[in-house]
Amino acid sequence: MLKIVHAADLHLDSAFSSLSAEQAAMLRREQRRILEDIAAQAERMSADLLLLSGDLFDSDRCFGETAEALCSAFEQTRAKIFISPGNHDWYSAHSPWARMQLPENVHVFTSPEIEKVELPELGCTVWGSAFMSDSAQPLLEDFHADGAGINIMVLHGDVDAPDSKYGYISREDITASGLDYLALGHVHKFSGVQRAGNTSYAYPGCAMGRGFDETGEKGILCGSVEKGGCDMKFVPLSGRRYEMLRVDISDADDVADAVRQAMPEDCGRDIYRVILCGEHEETPDTAALEGALGGLCCHLEVRDESRPKVELWAAVGENTLKGGFLRRMKALYDAAQTDDERRRVIKAGSYGLAALENREEG
């Protein structure tokens, strides 16, 4: 049985272009700390292998401090480390992978051909390959693992996407691979631990979100792998989260208060996109809300998808006194120049409608 930590898609040195320059730099520093978290986790569980399935860097370059952080994290664990460069951090003679002085325990795959590394002292064989540009041919075609002991592969590629230019991997090829565990990278969402034939495979997802298409908890996979089986579990990391929150402002007298109440208490470190929805009499001022509520979390973006209240116009087509009244009011509403004017028309319309229906306004 092998104890394994599997991570992928750290995308170190990402631009974080939707944030301010200071915040972006802060998040890049935090990304580097994630490396330490991963190495510490490997050391805590006395992992035999730390598998890193590509896109560790966001590009084929990295800052000096990132290379240093990587090396110092790798020195903090006794696990053997295997890296398969991906479509963002592909291997070349000029890439950080070729230029860095990596510690002894690190093996970087440097060829598009699948390479075999035998580790008799651990009773396993580790396979892997590298992207050499931002695309790769299908990866596992005609592959069959014939290594001694437990067969593990570290690979960046795209399962279930036959048209992908990012190294398509078919389920049939996984089934026929003879691998015990296929440690994948590329898909940024945790896939769950999957099974094809006797092979277990998984994408841990990215280690920290970098945008609103990577929301929620992010982490790595930790556990054990044996011949024909594995017990790998998702372990969340402590990085900041990107979160999206829809807030229905239909019944809100004060939109800012409604947002404040909807935000979770422990959101202070996180990056939020609040989407206002429902029906509301006034068009919310998103810039003012961002200003007023920005302190609630690390960064707040407010989008308005709310609609103006429309029930008022339901009977606008009726050939009745009510219909005629509503048509007059609707024309005023459509011609109104300001939100204030529109609000007054709606107010007048609902009073008038209530009077015509002989009921209290509300």
Ligand SMILES: [Mn+2]
């Ligand atoms: Mn990636």
